[in-house]
Amino acid sequence: GAVVSQHPSWxxxxxxxxxxxxxxxxxxxxxxxxxxxxxxxxxxxxxxxSNEGSKATYEQGVEKDxxxxxxxxxxLSTLTVTSAHPEDSSFYICSxxxxxxxxxxxxxxxxxxxxVL
Amino acid sequence: xxxxxxxxxxxxxxxxKTATLTCNYTNYSPAYLQWYxxxxxxxxxxxxxxxxxxxxxxKERLKVTFDTTLKQSLFHxxxxxxxxxxxxxxxxxRGANxxxxxxxxxxxVKP
Numbered sequence: 001g002a003v004v005s006q007h008p009s010w011x012x013x014x015x016x017x018x019x020x021x022x023x024x025x026x027x028x029x030x031x032x033x034x035x036x037x038x039x040x041x042x043x044x045x046x047x048x049x050s051n052e053g054s055k056a057t058y059e060q061g062v063e064k065d066x067x068x069x070x071x072x073x074x075x076l077s078t079l080t081v082t083s084a085h086p087e088d089s090s091f092y093i094c095s096x097x098x099x100x101x102x103x104x105x106x107x108x109x110x111x112x113x114x115x116v117l
Numbered sequence: 118x119x120x121x122x123x124x125x126x127x128x129x130x131x132x133x134k135t136a137t138l139t140c141n142y143t144n145y146s147p148a149y150l151q152w153y154x155x156x157x158x159x160x161x162x163x164x165x166x167x168x169x170x171x172x173x174x175x176k177e178r179l180k181v182t183f184d185t186t187l188k189q190s191l192f193h194x195x196x197x198x199x200x201x202x203x204x205x206x207x208x209x210x211r212g213a214n215x216x217x218x219x220x221x222x223x224x225x226v227k228p
Contacts (some may be wrong), residue, residue: 043206103168
């Protein structure tokens with residue numbers, strides 16, 4: 001159980017265009033999902049926390065107008081990178097909060113590789 | 118400021134040996150610590166969670182210890198196999214909305 005999927009797994013786009021990445025919890029309901037980005041050989045950096053039915057909470061330094069997050073249902077959160085630029089090229093990973101024996105943990109999706117030309 | 122350090126960027130060991138990875142932290146009091154495995158181009162996969170009041174936890178060939186006095190966790194893989202080669206991340210947290218990741222240790226098990 002607790003499977004998280006992401007779509008697409010990779011995407012290449014031109015500079016200035018917008019890209020939407022979907023994150024789905026397949027066999028459970030996720031009231032809270034998280035969006036991370038990861039540069040090569042670096043750790044996961046939390047971008048924002050997405051709560052179903054409410055506005056996302058962004059980490060310091062993350063532009064909310066550039067990285068639009070929508071968590072419209074208990075099984076789907078989307079991240080839209082607006083007006084993408086080459087510096088936005090990265091590996092984007094979502095996760096969902098999952099209860100685990102009295103403690104909550106996070107189960108991750110497989111990630112989306114974004115390349116902006 | 119809070120810091121999470123994983124002992125080395127890369128660790129190479131021979132098949133059959135025990136791999137030991139270290140996660141140290143400062144200026145933070147986590148309620149739990151987790152270890153994840155990440156393969157290239159993939160998202161992290163949850164392995165084990167250990168709480169602050171637990172000293173040790175095991176799962177098959179994996180063993181995790183958590184010393185809140187030393188502010189350190191050790192992650193052991195016994196009888197290592199080439200298939201264990203991956204990057205291993207430690208993550209500390211006080212709740213699912215508050216998890217911080219180390220940079221990871223890339224383990225290579227040679228046949």
